[in-house]
Amino acid sequence: MPFSVHTSHRAILLLPAGLYVVLVLLCAVWPALRLKAEEARTPRPPHDALVERGRAVYRSFNCVTCHTQQVRGYEAKAFDLEGRRVVPVFTADARFGTDAASTAREYDWQDPPLLGTQRTGPDLLGVGLRLPGAQWHYWHLYAPRSVSPDSLMPPHAFLFTKDHPPPAEAMDYDEVVPIEGLGLEPGERLWATPDAKALVEYLLSLKREALGGTR
Amino acid sequence: MKIPVGIPIFIAAAGTDPRFAKLVSRYLVSAGLWLLVASAVGLLEAFRLVHPDLLADSAALTFGRLRPVHVMTVLFGWASMALVGLSFYVVAKSAWLPMHKPMGRAEMTWANVALWLWNLGVAWGIGALMSGDVNSGREYREYPWYCMAPIFAAVAIVGVIFYRLIARRAVAGIYISCWFILAACFWVAVTVFMGYQPWFTTGLADRVIDGFYIHNAVGMWFTPLAVGITYYALPKLLNKPIYSYALGVLGFFTHLIFYTVIGTHHYLGSPLPDWLEAVAVIFSVAMIVPVWSSTGNFLMTMRGERLAISHSYSLPFLVVGTVCYGLASLQGSAQALPAVQEALHFTHYTVGHAHFAAYGFVTFLVWGAIYGLVPRITGREPPVMLVGLHFWLALAGMAIYVVGLCSGGHVQGASWGEGRPFTESVRDVMPYMVWRAVGGVLMASSHVIFFVALWKMRPGAFTMAFGAQGGR
Ligand code: HEM
Numbered sequence: 001m002p003f004s005v006h007t008s009h010r011a012i013l014l015l016p017a018g019l020y021v022v023l024v025l026l027c028a029v030w031p032a033l034r035l036k037a038e039e040a041r042t043p044r045p046p047h048d049a050l051v052e053r054g055r056a057v058y059r060s061f062n063c064v065t066c067h068t069q070q071v072r073g074y075e076a077k078a079f080d081l082e083g084r085r086v087v088p089v090f091t092a093d094a095r096f097g098t099d100a101a102s103t104a105r106e107y108d109w110q111d112p113p114l115l116g117t118q119r120t121g122p123d124l125l126g127v128g129l130r131l132p133g134a135q136w137h138y139w140h141l142y143a144p145r146s147v148s149p150d151s152l153m154p155p156h157a158f159l160f161t162k163d164h165p166p167p168a169e170a171m172d173y174d175e176v177v178p179i180e181g182l183g184l185e186p187g188e189r190l191w192a193t194p195d196a197k198a199l200v201e202y203l204l205s206l207k208r209e210a211l212g213g214t215r
Numbered sequence: 216m217k218i219p220v221g222i223p224i225f226i227a228a229a230g231t232d233p234r235f236a237k238l239v240s241r242y243l244v245s246a247g248l249w250l251l252v253a254s255a256v257g258l259l260e261a262f263r264l265v266h267p268d269l270l271a272d273s274a275a276l277t278f279g280r281l282r283p284v285h286v287m288t289v290l291f292g293w294a295s296m297a298l299v300g301l302s303f304y305v306v307a308k309s310a311w312l313p314m315h316k317p318m319g320r321a322e323m324t325w326a327n328v329a330l331w332l333w334n335l336g337v338a339w340g341i342g343a344l345m346s347g348d349v350n351s352g353r354e355y356r357e358y359p360w361y362c363m364a365p366i367f368a369a370v371a372i373v374g375v376i377f378y379r380l381i382a383r384r385a386v387a388g389i390y391i392s393c394w395f396i397l398a399a400c401f402w403v404a405v406t407v408f409m410g411y412q413p414w415f416t417t418g419l420a421d422r423v424i425d426g427f428y429i430h431n432a433v434g435m436w437f438t439p440l441a442v443g444i445t446y447y448a449l450p451k452l453l454n455k456p457i458y459s460y461a462l463g464v465l466g467f468f469t470h471l472i473f474y475t476v477i478g479t480h481h482y483l484g485s486p487l488p489d490w491l492e493a494v495a496v497i498f499s500v501a502m503i504v505p506v507w508s509s510t511g512n513f514l515m516t517m518r519g520e521r522l523a524i525s526h527s528y529s530l531p532f533l534v535v536g537t538v539c540y541g542l543a544s545l546q547g548s549a550q551a552l553p554a555v556q557e558a559l560h561f562t563h564y565t566v567g568h569a570h571f572a573a574y575g576f577v578t579f580l581v582w583g584a585i586y587g588l589v590p591r592i593t594g595r596e597p598p599v600m601l602v603g604l605h606f607w608l609a610l611a612g613m614a615i616y617v618v619g620l621c622s623g624g625h626v627q628g629a630s631w632g633e634g635r636p637f638t639e640s641v642r643d644v645m646p647y648m649v650w651r652a653v654g655g656v657l658m659a660s661s662h663v664i665f666f667v668a669l670w671k672m673r674p675g676a677f678t679m680a681f682g683a684q685g686g687r
Contacts, residue, residue, distance in 0.1 A: 005394070009382045012389050016398040016471055020435075023475040024405060028427040031488055032420040039418040059351035062279030068561060072484030090484055090557050092631035104419050104486040112421045114352045115485060117429075119561035119627075120264070122637045144267070150642040154267045154278040 035104070042108045054202025057195045058114075061156065068116030068123045069206070073101020096123040096130075106208065121153055128207040137200040138176045138192050146181025159196035162188060172197065228594030228678065231314045235307070236592045236674040238318075238326055242300025243585060244673065245334055247666045249292025252341075254659040256285040261655040264648045275345040283357035284344050290355060290437075291366055292337040294573065297581045298440040299333075299373055302396045304588055305447040306377050309392050310384035322376050329369040329376075336366035353425060355432050356410045367407050374400030391463040395443025398471070402435035422487060423479070426495075430478035437573070439470070441536070441580045442509050448584040449513055449533055453523055458515035466508035473498045473505060480551040483560070499551030502544060510541035528602040532583030535610060539575030546571065558632055563644065563651075564624020571617045574658070579609070582665065589672045597668035605664040612657030615650055623647025 005012045058064070072090040089101050102125070107113035131137065139146050142160050144153040165173040172194040178184050192200070228236075263269050263278055270276050303326065307317035318326065340362035343349075350357045377400060381393050410428040415421055450457045457463065479487055480495040514537060517524065524530040546568055549555055559565070582605075590596045623644045630640035 006389060007387050009378065009384075009389060009397075012381075012394050013378060013397055013401065016394070016467075017401045019471055020398075020402055020405060020475060023472070024409065024427070027476045027491070027494070028409060028423060028478070031491055032415040032423045035418060035423060035488075036415060036420040039420065060347040060349055061274075061277055062283060062349050062351045062357070064352045065279050065282045070485060072557070072560075074484070091634060092557060092561075092628065093484075095631075095634060095637060101484070102486055107422070107486070108418045110421075111417045112352045112425070113418060115422060115482070116352070117354060117481065117561070118565060120563075121641075148638060150638050152264060152267050152641055152648075154263060155271045156274075156277065158272065158274045158277075 038104065039108045042105060044109050048205070050198050050201045051205045053195075054198035054200070054205075057159075057199040058202055063124075064114045064116045066118060066120035066153070068119050069113070069125045070115040071096060071100070071102045071123065071125055093123065096126050100208075121151075124203065124206055126206065126208055128204040132204065134174065134200050134204065135177050137203055138174070138196065139179055139182065141196060141199070142176065142190070143182050146179060156196075159193055159199065161191050161193055163191075164189070165191055169194075224590045224594060224596060227591040231592050231594075231678070232316055232318075233674060233679050234323055235303070235314070235317055236678050238323065238330070239300050239303050239589070239592055240673045241327070241330055242296050242303070243589065243669060245330065246293050246295075246297035246300060247669045249288050249296065249337060250662050251666055253285050253288035253293055254662045256281050256288065258652075258655050258659050260285055261648075261652045265645070265652055274347065279351075280344055280347065280349060283349060283354075284341050286355065287340055287344070287357060288337060289573065290432075291333075291340070291358075294437055294577050294581065295366075296330075296333055297585070298437065298444065298577075301444050301581065301584050301588065302373075302377065302440060304592060305392050305444050305584075306380050306396055309390035309447055310381050311386045312380060312383065313385075318376070318380065322379065325372050326376055329372040332365040332369040332372075336362050336364070336369070339365070353410070354429050356407075356428060360411045363407060363411060367404065370400055370404055370407070374404065390447070391457075391460065391467065392443040392447040394467055395439040395446070398467075399436050399439040399443070402439070403432065406431045406435055419487060422482060422485070423491070426478035426481045426487070426491075428478070429481055431475065433573075434470075434474050437577045438474075441577045442466070442540075444584050445509075445513060445533060445536070445580050448529075448580075448587050449516055449537075452527065452530055452533070452587045453516065453520050455516070455520075458512050458518075462508040462512045466505045466512070469501075469508070470505035473501045477502070477551070480556075483551075483553055483556045496551050496553065500548050502548055506541060506544040510537055510544075513537040514541075527587075528597075528599050528606075529583050529585075529587035531606055532579050532586065536576055536578075536580030536583055539571060539579060543568065543572040543576055558628035559624050562624035562627040562631075563620045563647065564628070567617050567620030567624060570613065570620070574613050575617065582609075585669065585672075589669075593672055593674045593678045595672050595675055595678070597671050601664050601668045601671075605661045605668060608657045608661035608664065612654045612659075612661060614654070616654030616658065619647045619650030619654060623650075 003011045005015055071093045073093070074088050074090075093101075107115075136147060138160075140148065140153075141156045143155050143157070144151040160176065174192040174197050176182075176190040176192055178188075178190065182190065184190060259270065260278060260281055267278070274280075307314065336358070340358040343359050343362050344357060348359050350359055356363065374397070377393075377397050381389060381397060406428060409424055410432065412424075415424045446457060446463060477495040477498045479491040480499050483492055483496070513533075517534065517537075524534060550559060550564075550568065586597060586602055626643050626647065627640045630643055631637075
């Protein structure tokens with residue numbers, strides 16, 4: 001029987017399979033290899049255990065489902081760390097405390113880069129510059145509507161405790177300054193657990209300093 | 216007048232191997248159960264986007280973790296298992312295998328092993344996600360690798376079985392349905408492998424793979440399976456040949472070539488290579504060719520069959536599925552245009568589009584094929600009242616959901632484009648979140664009705680008694 005897709009089951013398996021593999025090599029593997037080679041030229045950033053733990057917490061609660069870390073722009077790739085050319089940012093993205101579109105180098109060695117696909121909440125790339133106080137983040141994580149009345153963000157109160165932390169570990173906890181809206185009884189105290197502390201440390205590290213990204 | 220389904224069902228089903236009927240039914244009932252689980256979770260998430268404090272005390276139930284539970288369960292529990300269950304029947308029939316023994320003993324055993332591997336993967340995946348073991352930032356593959364591994368194995372087993380069935384066919388020609396189904400099994404295996412390979416996990420290399428994966432896990436698996444099944448179910452239920460076989464072949468190859476290369480349209484304006492973005496935009500528009508060769512083919516086949524469609528309880532689902540395939544894909548081509556994407560990417564419009572496609576297209580076609588084909592295996596028809604109720608609730612719910620979110624997306628996009636404060640857009644979008652919840656309630660109630668109808672179609676005394684004997 002001739003090798004025809006209409007009559008040969010071998011042909012109708014191999015032809016679409018082969019074509020697919022070729023296209024995958026061309027449009028996924030090859031560009032990925034090139035980007036990996038580019039990345040390899042940047043040194044790995046210094047290890048910061050607390051920030052990394054915070055990033056793990058951020059991933060564990062899947063905050064990326066509502067928050068992007070990506071400022072889109074035209075010709076973003078024409079801009080690099082040395083070249084000072086500023087790339088026009090998409091108007092929709094211009095409000096997030098950064099004046100430059102995201103570049104390839106910003107994401108080097110992130111596993112994975114958390115660019116995100118949906119902005120139910122604002123972009124967080126410059127959040128460490130925009131909101132530099134840890135206490136604000138504690139309030140916001142514990143009860144988002146205490147600081148942002150129309151927020152749709154879910155509370156993450158389970159990252160906090162009302163029990164006095166054991167003295168040996170007190171260093172790893174942060175006491176939260178009580179404000180109205182947290183729903184605390186008079187005299188009640190609230191601590192950020194080590195996970196919450198690390199998470200906020202991670203949020204505060206999102207500054208894009210390398211790009212001089214200021215408000 | 217043609218009666219697409221009805222009395223002949225009894226005769227059509229006679230002679231079907233009861234173990235085969237049970238196998239298909241097990242896949243479908245598993246899928247149906249996952250649909251119920253996923254709907255409950257989806258509904259909770261929809262309510263939370265109106266009232267964020269709902270059930271917020273538990274880390275396991277937090278919004279961020281339950282969202283992938285919903286998405287992964289509908290994709291890998293509901294849609295995948297339902298499509299594969301139907302594919303067994305479609306492959307066996309279009310290979311003209313004798314229905315009293317379409318599959319050998321060993322094949323039957325392996326098909327059941329695959330079924331349980333599949334259920335295991337989905338159940339384990341839900342547990343992993345809720346316990347915080349989230350492969351976060353990698354959409355549609357949030358399961359840790361060890362939960363995806365059983366599903367991968369199941370796909371491999373099922374793919375081998377389909378290949379063997381097709382190789383044993385009793386006709387010379389291989390029908391187009393088999394092309395789509397067999398290829399989908401191979402394509403998804405490669406795609407999932409790429410999604411979990413250990414070499415490209417950092418920096419932008421990871422994002423190239425991500426664009427590829429998000430896109431192809433959907434369009435090189437659900438789409439070809441749903442289209443392949445429709446190529447069998449639609450002509451069968453209308454009792455006439457497909458309008459144009461050549462259009463099917465054109466659709467198959469253009470889908471393969473155009474669809475594979477456009478994953479980067481999820482990352483326009485990002486620092487990914489320009490040429491990848493350009494290729495993605497161009498071929499996203501070119502997708503009109505494969506989409507409309509299938510959609511047009513189905514619509515032309517339906518032409519002049521108003522009466523048959525209005526007398527059938529399964530065909531209306533196929534009509535909605537076909538129309539949604541065409542329209543959701545047009546919407547997708549438009550969304551890939553840079554100017555449109557600048558305004559609408561990151562908004563709720565995307566979720567509207569996702570449900571237009573995954574729900575309006577894939578899920579409706581699955582329902583149509585289930586109602587149309589399952590009685591031909593089990594000899595039992597669902598109560599027509601229930602099916603009608605299911606249809607109208609699902610259709611109304613989906614319309615409210617999709618129109619609501621696509622409008623809400625425009626409100627967000629306009630607000631952002633004008634540079635207004637972000638929280639203003641959060642406030643402005645609230646009415647649309649309410650509409651989504653309303654649509655969601657209708658959809659979820661239709662799923663309960665669907666499950667009851669599915670249960671009424673499961674193999675019963677008739678299937679057992681007449682099944683094996685009739686074929687002698
Ligand atoms: C009871 C009916 C359903 C409800 C209430 C519902 C609700 C939701 C919600 C609330 C989200 C998250 C949206 C967000 O984060 O803003 C979502 C996402 C999603 N749902 Fe559903 N859903 C339903 C049924 C389905 C079905 C049956 C499917 C597919 C077969 C499906 C496919 C998806 C997909 C693919 C996403 C992810 C969208 C994206 O990647 O942006 N849904 N759904």
